[in-house]
Amino acid sequence: MRATARVLVYSDDAGTREQVRLAAGRRPAADLPPVEFLECATLPAVLKELDAGGIDACVLDGEAVPAGGMGVCRQIKDEIFRCPPVLLLMGRPQDAWLATWSRADAAVTLPVDPVEFPEALARVLRARLSSSAA
Secondary structure, three states: OOOOEEEEEEOOOHHHHHHHHHHHOOOOOOOOOOEEEEEEOOHHHHHHHHHHOOOOEEEEEOOOOOOOHHHHHHHHHHHOOOOOOEEEEEOOHHHHHHHHHHOOOEEEEOOOOOOHHHHHHHHHHHHHHHHHHO
């Protein structure tokens, strides 16, 4: 098992980034390594970190401005080779079709739920870590 899993968290709202960190805790599931969070508040910062590599999953805020997480997700799925899986934070459950359009691997609604969020994060991390181990 790897020493840590690196998770990029994109939101222009520091409170949302904090909700993500607190809900996931040090480790979203017992079978996963501890999580190291990399916080980004702007699209250029997201692209820079993804270009550098080493990201195991992305959590993108669909309500971020000016670049919303849904558009960012679609962009990185097109532009980043072997793009990490994306967990999208949506403002409303009715936006699930937009999450599909954006090609997100999973989606949960805001505010961040302390039970639903770590389960979704664990699913996308398992998929990434098992595919990179193969």
